[in-house]
Amino acid sequence: MTWQPEIDELRRRSAMVEKMGGPEKIKRQHDAGRLTVRERLNLLLDEGSFHEIGALAGRAEYDENGELVELRPSNTVFGRGKLEGRPVIVSGDDFTVRGGAADASIKAKQIMAEQMANELRLPLIRLIEGTGGGGSVKTLEVDGRTYLPANPAWEWVVDNMSQVPVVSLALGPVAGLGAARAVASHYSLMIKDQSQLFVAGPPVVARTGEAVDKEGLGGSSIHTRNGAIDDEVADEEEAFARTRQFLSYLPASVFELAARSPCDDPVERRDNWLIDAVPRDNRKVYKMRKIIDSVVDAGSFIEIGKYYGRSAITGLARLDGWPVALLAGDPYFFGAGWTADASNKVTRFVDLADTFHLPVVHLVDNPGFVIGTDAEKAATIRHGARTLSAIYQTNVPWCSVIIRRVFGVAGAGHTNASRLKYRYAWPSSDWGSLPIEGGIEAAYKSDLEASDDPEALHQEIIERLNHVRSPFRTAEAFLVEEVIDPRDTRPLLCEFANLAAPLREPGRRSYGLRP
Structure with missing residues (x-):
């Protein structure tokens, strides 16, 4: 006695299923x-x-003798x-x-x-x-x-x-x-x-x-x-x-940790052009993605959401083989200021990193939330506050490298200020509550109004303030931890990745992730 007839029937049904919707429908699919x-x-x-x-699941049609005629999968x-x-x-x-x-x-x-x-x-x-x-x-x-x-x-x-x-x-x-x-x-x-x-x-x-x-x-x-x-x-x-x-950058689940990949890109690589990457004239833009490609493992950066919330750059990369979540500002859009869309993009990205235990590297250029009537109509501050909450709720290791500007509430969110500030600043850094160029009008309003030559006074104030806006003045007060040669960025980030790797802890977050 054998079960071969049933095996033959299994093969016959499997062949029916493999035909999918039939030759005509398959041709239509290919023609499209x-x-x-x-x-x-x-x-x-x-x-x-x-x-x-479940390959055999579908709608079956039988003849009057109970024999299968057709099986539409x-x-x-x-x-x-x-x-x-x-x-x-x-x-x-x-x-x-x-x-x-x-x-x-x-x-x-x-x-x-x-x-x-x-x-x-x-x-x-x-x-x-x-x-x-x-x-x-x-x-x-x-x-x-x-x-x-x-x-x-x-x-x-x-x-x-x-x-x-x-x-x-x-x-x-x-x-x-x-x-x-x-x-x-x-x-x-x-x-x-x-x-x-x-x-x-x-x-x-x-x-x-x-x-x-x-x-x-x-x-x-x-x-x-x-x-x-x-x-x-x-x-x-x-x-x-x-x-x-x-x-390839993520673990199979939150109960595991992302694996390290082999890396043949030297940790100590120092690209000389980085010293000229940011123009001295802060009205001129620069290419942040070129900086990203220079400091991460060669060819490892995959950008996510390039065409949305474009003043923020988000993606995954590797440092000495370790997967990291990379966040940066793009000065080509709104001067890298956070719009409502950019804020939502960053929130979702930070939540992704926290869910799958990816350390975050933040290349910071953020002049603050975008301002003006359109920004207010878009409820930018509400979306931005959600972003700050996401940053403060994350538990993964976080390293910030200040490339240029850090101003206002959004700029202050470049890291969770209550945690260890694993942070570096380039000499091109410029920070404060408001940019000098826009803040003078507010802070010195009465002086400018009373002046016989407000333009000359405005320039005089700028020159005075420029003497104290150097990041070295901030470093003297230990309000920024380190000012670095931009060419040292990759070695320092690779060190961070290796220090962060054993700190990652598998498991679910205390709160769920929404789309």
């Missing part, structure tokens, strides 16, 4: 320039490592695999089966993917296309009833934000619940000219009187600029490469 979910899994994961779970494909040799959980939407809509889904698969990542403490990668398990009005005819809305697996989605790294890739049109799943992650990507993200698509929006196409409603140029999505890439292959790169 998009890969199928199974092609994506093959490209993303280490070769031969994918172990699918569920439009969620998930399982375990390896990424650069590390175990991960991957869940992908199959757009060839009803465009990812709920009437072709089995929500238990989506739920299990989230739960498996949580309970096995493994990174989760979501390949999202369509509604991601969200609703379709066709379910009303199929089920013969309507239902109260629910968000499947959302309890796991929420908890995973505080427990395991989550990457969401929006690989085509993404709406409703799929859009919510895309942004409820630690790192998210869209494909330029291929991905769109919206709460509801153009046909639904048209009912409100607005006529717009998918790209105009929710293209990557919109959502990577408003902070909903972190980054845009040129194609799916680049999205998978960025996913591998991002996860």
